[in-house]
Amino acid sequence: MTLKQSYGIGELAREFDVTTRTIRFYEDQGLLTPRRRGQTRIYSPADRVALKLILRGKRLGFSLAESGDLIRLYQPTGDNRQQLGALLEKIDEKRTQLQQQLVDIQIMQQDLDAAEERARQALKELEESDV
Template sequence: MAKRFYSISELAREFDITTRTIRFYEEKGLLQPQRQGQQRRYSESDRVRLTLILRGKRIGLSLQESQKFIAMYDPAHGNIDQLQSLLTEVNQRRQQLHQQMQDLKAMLTELDDVQSRCQQALQHAQQQETMS
């Protein structure tokens, strides 16, 4: 079976990103296309790496963190270390987001209180002005 290769524009279209983004990941060493003259030829492995990079980005991983998890990929040994590390990171990220949600709810409650007090003070000031 022949290996499948992708052009930079095919990957950009598929993942709805710019070719500049793909070249950036290449500069960072995350993708390693073959060269055929001036043309880049991305392998299925590069395509999978790009999928993982973008997935990592969506869940808040830095490029360095994504690179670390991608480098741990070892199908010969079942990826146990990679999966355990990723689960630990996901759990930490989840706890962090829950804390941020609680903080945001507390801030919204404070804003509601300030808004209410301001409205009451404004109403009182307008009544005082009307009486004068």
């Protein structure tokens, strides 16, 4: 089975577990650009990918504006050297940010390990004092 090439708003809402209000809001912010059949919104696979990107961004604490940037990194825009240069810079910024987040995650994971260890130790001591 090949990919669907269009989606309804409710369909996307269910798939990604967001409300239709949220999806319309993203459109308002210029992050999604569904076409219309009558007055009903029809979403393309590209819209679906964009939505996925937004939600992934959210999990990493990105603002909608930042996710908008990311989405635009994908749109093959008829670009001149200026814009391509700026693009490469933006990519580099994001990469730096992601690197920092990686470090943050690693530290937090170690912290969690330590916290778990202490909790287990405390449990153990409870056991022993209570034979």
